[in-house]
Amino acid sequence: MKMKNNTFEEIGHQLNAAETISIFPHILMDGDALGSAAALCHVLRCMGKDAAVLIEDKIPDNLKFLDKGYCTYDTGKYMDCDIALCIDCGELNRFPERNEAFLSGKTKICIDHHPTSGGIGDFNYIDPEASATGEVVFELLEAINAEIDSETANAIFAAITTDSGNFQYSNTTKRTHQIVTKLYDHGLDAYKTSVALYENESFEKISLMSHVLSNAEVFAGGRAIISCVSQDLLKETGARMEDSEGIVSMMRSIKGIDIAALIKENEPDKIKVSLRAKGGDVGKLAVRFGGGGHEKASGCTLYEDLESAAARIRAAIEESLCRE
Numbered sequence: 001m002k003m004k005n006n007t008f009e010e011i012g013h014q015l016n017a018a019e020t021i022s023i024f025p026h027i028l029m030d031g032d033a034l035g036s037a038a039a040l041c042h043v044l045r046c047m048g049k050d051a052a053v054l055i056e057d058k059i060p061d062n063l064k065f066l067d068k069g070y071c072t073y074d075t076g077k078y079m080d081c082d083i084a085l086c087i088d089c090g091e092l093n094r095f096p097e098r099n100e101a102f103l104s105g106k107t108k109i110c111i112d113h114h115p116t117s118g119g120i121g122d123f124n125y126i127d128p129e130a131s132a133t134g135e136v137v138f139e140l141l142e143a144i145n146a147e148i149d150s151e152t153a154n155a156i157f158a159a160i161t162t163d164s165g166n167f168q169y170s171n172t173t174k175r176t177h178q179i180v181t182k183l184y185d186h187g188l189d190a191y192k193t194s195v196a197l198y199e200n201e202s203f204e205k206i207s208l209m210s211h212v213l214s215n216a217e218v219f220a221g222g223r224a225i226i227s228c229v230s231q232d233l234l235k236e237t238g239a240r241m242e243d244s245e246g247i248v249s250m251m252r253s254i255k256g257i258d259i260a261a262l263i264k265e266n267e268p269d270k271i272k273v274s275l276r277a278k279g280g281d282v283g284k285l286a287v288r289f290g291g292g293g294h295e296k297a298s299g300c301t302l303y304e305d306l307e308s309a310a311a312r313i314r315a316a317i318e319e320s321l322c323r324e
Contacts (some may be wrong), residue, residue: 006123012144015044015105018082021051024102026089028272029055030245031162031197033088034063036111036133040087041070043146050219051188052235054078056097061205065196066155068207075101085109088133089116091292093301097233111136116283116292128294131171134159139181150187158186158197165249166198170296205243208233211212212247212262219314220321223279225251226261226314230306231268241266244274252276259285259317263310271302271309285320289313 015021026031037053044051050282053070056100065286075098084105090112092099101163102108110121113136115128130136134156139201141148146275160180164172180188197282208229244264258279264272273289275298283298289312292301302309 005125005127006047008140008143011109011111011123011125011140012045012319014083015049016047016146019050020078020081021049021083021085022078022081022101023051023053024086024089024095024098025055026050026082026086026094027057027096027267028242028245029057029059029063029067029117031063032132032134034066034157035058035157035162036137037085038066038068038070039134039137039141039152039159040111040191042152042155045140046147046149052078052099054095054098056095058242060245061113061202062147062197062200063158066158068151079104081105083107083109085111086120086240087137088113089110090114090119090121090124092120111140114293115295116287116298119158129173129314131164131169131173131174132160133320134163135176135179138183141243142182148186150189153183153186153262154187157183157190157193161190161194166194171294202239204237204239204241207237208239208243209247209250210224211237212244213251216251217314218257220259220318222256222319224260224314224317225254225257226263226310226317227251228306228310229264229266231272246252246272248276258321261313261317263305263306263313269303269305271304271306272299272300273309273313274299275313280320285316288316 023037041051052072055071064272088289090110108121110124112126113130113133117126138156211226218225248262260276261272266272277296281295283295286298286300289300
């Protein structure tokens with residue numbers, strides 16, 4: 001049964017009544033998670049709220065410009081908040097080290113756009129038709145007549161441009177462009193934000209990307225590609241696991257590829273799988289392994305060694321493509 005969303009007005013009423021608000025983006029934050037969280041945190045602070053973004057891993061270098069003092073690792077300080085709000089995710093396993101802080105919130109809110117989102121809030125707004133959670137955040141702020149300044153506009157733009165593949169993915173719609181058009185009216189500097197996002201890569205990340213692509217395997221008659229990021233490779237290149245973000249999309253961009261998979265060894269026997277598709281539905285594929293996401297972009301976590309995880313994902317991709 002499809003979950004019924006609350007209205008923006010209902011969620012806005014909760015935010016207006018609260019004094020302390022903790023915001024929970026998912027682990028391995030992408031531009032949508034942090035951009036949406038930063039935009040919302042900034043607006044809430046401007047409204048006089050004690051708001052913070054609780055995180056548990058490092059912020060990718062190209063996203064650090066979004067954090068203007070919003071992010072903290074100090075979950076203990078934000079126990080028992082009036083509102084605990086998860087953003088760009090809807091399952092507790094998407095922020096495992098912050099579960100206690102989230103569950104301690106007097107009221108829980110979930111704002112997301114993933115079709116597999118569990119909607120774990122007392123109040124939920126999940127819109128799978130949105131290209132990014134940033135779209136939902138903008139519409140929420142508009143609906144409650146919140147002030148949207150240039151800082152908020154740039155953060156929301158970062159959320160939307162990254163999750164829409166710089167407006168190239170199939171989730172990009174007329175609505176996406178209409179929202180970005182409105183962001184210009186609020187002081188958006190798209191050039192400055194885009195340079196920070198896309199032209200600020202470390203040499204270590206480029207080195208990691210080179211190794212991943214050179215070691216990639218094309219299979220399923222040239223329709224699929226798979227590669228791995230091991231802890232040993234991170235040491236060799238001097239990169240961090242956060243630097244692997246975006247590589248799987250580059251793999252997908254290769255001519256003839258329908259499905260790309262990047263298998264990442266976060267730690268021994270804890271493997272993060274990132275799946276991207278031009279053709280096919282990797283969302284269903286991820287669900288088979290306890291994950292989720294979108295039709296063209298999804299992921300899952302496997303608790304086994306890197307080699308066996310890669311073999312299982314490879315076999316599942318081949319099977320799914322053979323059924324088409």
